[in-house]
Amino acid sequence: MTASRVRFRSAVFAALVLAAMETFAAQGFAQASTSASRTAVRSIPTIVQKDGHFALMVDGAPYLELGVQANNSSAWPAYLDRVWPAAETLHANTVELPIYWEQLEPVQGKFDFSVVDLILKQAREHHQRLVLLWFGTWKNGSSHYTPDWIKADPGKYPFVVGKDGQTVDSPSPFAPARLEADKTAFRMLMRHLATADLQRTVIMVQVENEAGEWGGVRDYGPAAEKVFAGAVPDALVKALGKQPGTWSQVFGEDADETFMAWSIATYIEQVAAASKQEYALPLYVNAALRDPFHPGKAPNYESGAPTDNNIDLWKIAAPSISIVAPDIYMADYAKYMKVMELYKRSNNPLLIPETGNSAVFARYVFAAIGQGAIGWAPFGLDLTRYSNQTTGPEAMEQSALKPVATQYALLAPIARKLAAGNLAGKVRGTSEDPDNHTQTLDFDRWQVVLRFGMPSFGNGMTPKGNTPPDGGAVLLELGPDEYLIAGHHVRVDFKPTFAPGKKRLWMKVEEGSYDAAGNWKMARIWNGDQTDYGLNLKADENVLLRVKLTTY
Numbered sequence: 394m395t396a397s398r399v400r401f402r403s404a405v406f407a408a409l410v411l412a413a414m415e416t417f418a419a420q421g422f423a424q425a426s427t428s429a430s431r432t433a434v435r436s437i438p439t440i441v442q443k444d445g446h447f448a449l450m451v452d453g454a455p456y457l458e459l460g461v462q463a464n465n466s467s468a469w470p471a472y473l474d475r476v477w478p479a480a481e482t483l484h485a486n487t488v489e490l491p492i493y494w495e496q497l498e499p500v501q502g503k504f505d506f507s508v509v510d511l512i513l514k515q516a517r518e519h520h521q522r523l524v525l526l527w528f529g530t531w532k533n534g535s536s537h538y539t540p541d542w543i544k545a546d547p548g549k550y551p552f553v554v555g556k557d558g559q560t561v562d563s564p565s566p567f568a569p570a571r572l573e574a575d576k577t578a579f580r581m582l583m584r585h586l587a588t589a590d591l592q593r594t595v596i597m598v599q600v601e602n603e604a605g606e607w608g609g610v611r612d613y614g615p616a617a618e619k620v621f622a623g624a625v626p627d628a629l630v631k632a633l634g635k636q637p638g639t640w641s642q643v644f645g646e647d648a649d650e651t652f653m654a655w656s657i658a659t660y661i662e663q664v665a666a667a668s669k670q671e672y673a674l675p676l677y678v679n680a681a682l683r684d685p686f687h688p689g690k691a692p693n694y695e696s697g698a699p700t701d702n703n704i705d706l707w708k709i710a711a712p713s714i715s716i717v718a719p720d721i722y723m724a725d726y727a728k729y730m731k732v733m734e735l736y737k738r739s740n741n742p743l744l745i746p747e748t749g750n751s752a753v754f755a756r757y758v759f760a761a762i763g764q765g766a767i768g769w770a771p772f773g774l775d776l777t778r779y780s781n782q783t784t785g786p787e788a789m790e791q792s793a794l795k796p797v798a799t800q801y802a803l804l805a806p807i808a809r810k811l812a813a814g815n816l817a818g819k820v821r822g823t824s825e826d827p828d829n830h831t832q833t834l835d836f837d838r839w840q841v842v843l844r845f846g847m848p849s850f851g852n853g854m855t856p857k858g859n860t861p862p863d864g865g866a867v868l869l870e871l872g873p874d875e876y877l878i879a880g881h882h883v884r885v886d887f888k889p890t891f892a893p894g895k896k897r898l899w900m901k902v903e904e905g906s907y908d909a910a911g912n913w914k915m916a917r918i919w920n921g922d923q924t925d926y927g928l929n930l931k932a933d934e935n936v937l938l939r940v941k942l943t944t945y
Contacts, residue, residue, distance in 0.1 A: 447742035455812035458768030567616035587672035605698030653697030658710035677716035720747035755796035759865030763822025822867030895944035
């Protein structure tokens, strides 16, 4: 069989797989959000891997989280009505909301699920999926969301002790009583979800929040010192290919930070493992980052956290955690791309559960999808007057919501298709680099050329870049020489790599949309001014293009 026939059959097979997934997905979230009494038990969300690509499976089909994370104190009943309108305006399909240990278990051993149930109910009413964030032992390196009965007894539930002997505002991982209490509370939460959420409104759960230590490198309390003086666990030594010994002997100048990372990760693993016995939802941890190019040493960043230098350790220590995820608040293009490169691994799906919410960050959704991310969510985009100073939907045009809403409006109708395409390795995408106004994306037969800051007309012109740099594009290979294109403020063109000396010829460029059943509906055919100089995707309109190519 010739190579071309092999490629053709492989492409046809991939297209059939995508079509089957999309047909299933096109049944829509509406079925999943009917009342519990009318809803059959649905499949539990899970993460799958194929040929190095990942997908979050929701309702049995790949799902792309176009999310929004609410502000830290927005998950109280009195403020939830300021969350859902923002999610709707953003065209988000998923809301990330915290569950507070202090609210869930105000009295030890007595659990209150009323807020959890209200969140589930309102999410279904507003046709949103949920990612729940467990604010338990750790929240941003501290323990401020623990119940009063824990805060009132630091002897039983100790803080980290610094090298100078002073108490650090961070919970010690050497606290058996708090570990058991956290395990119990989180297990009870997951047990409740297992029966209260047969509709699978919740698709993932974050265990703790940015766990680690700020202001120090490790715990020097008596219990910690005893363990630090002992041998490094065999599991870690063998997995890293090290020689046995004490922490100082094995890890040298990195011993303190490595010890803290192992201690925190194994603590969280016990919390996660206990919950898996109740309800096996995908679990992840999130990381406050260090500079990917000039990291320095802890305590310049959160010590013991799942930072890029500790990903391998966390994967060894916490097998019940499916994803180690970066919270990216670095607006610089090179840093943003580098962080995604560091966390996208063969054993770790790329998920960006928190990112900046200003206009400069909105374009990065294209690059995240292009890197195979299963989800992307800016932080703090609700109406509680914290990160954006608006009071209602009528003020959205002047708010921080508009840039993300523009991109989500374009991507939401094809989110399932992009998720299925990423699992099949058929998606490419990027965001505008202010220092490089021309970028390329490579498929098997075609190179896609993206130019930022181009006028509508003119060939052979040098792109100048957009001001501000807000462009981006994502492409899905639908079949041989056929692509779906979504982009913002960019000119898209193609070069054939399979036919040297040949030129690109538009066989057909269709503008259109997909109906509820997943069928393409053409609105018009682009030609002439719309195609002579490439495909210009403007900033002030959202269009989907379906392109068929040939050569001459």
